[in-house]
Amino acid sequence: MYTATAVFDVLLPGDSRSLKAKRSYVRPVVAALRRFEVSAAEVGEQDLHGRALIGVAVVSAEAGHAGEVVDACERLVAGRPELELLSVRRRLHGDDD
Template sequence: MYTGTAIFDLLLPSDSRSLKAKRSYVRPILAALRRFEVSAAEVGALDLHGRAELGVAVVAAEPGHVGEVLDACERLVAARPEIELLSVRRRLHGADD
């Protein structure tokens, strides 16, 4: 069994000056990520209006599958025209870790 995580650091549009506006950008991205059957949530920069950190976790039998799913998640987030993907941090854990 292998688990993989990714944390996406996002820059939101300048019109997201309230937490309600921020949620209007974050919520659809999280819903789209969950279609990959991953666990996804806002995990950081909770009080910052123009930034967001989204976390994704996946469990699979093979490390290659974990990488494929995280790649697909990263492509989905990077393709969103309304946000800018600043960085991605990934980790892979195996049964021996």
């Protein structure tokens, strides 16, 4: 069994000057990520209006499949025109860890 995680640090548009506006950008991204059958949530920077940390996690029997799913999630976040992907932190854990 393998567990893959990724945390996406994203910059939100300048008009997200309130937490309500921030949610309007983050919620659709999290919903789109969940279509890949991953756990997804805003996991950090909740008090900052212009930034967000979005985390995903997937469990798979094969390391390659877990990596492919995280790759697809990264492409989705990077492809969102309203967001700027600043960095990605990825991890893969296996039974031996």
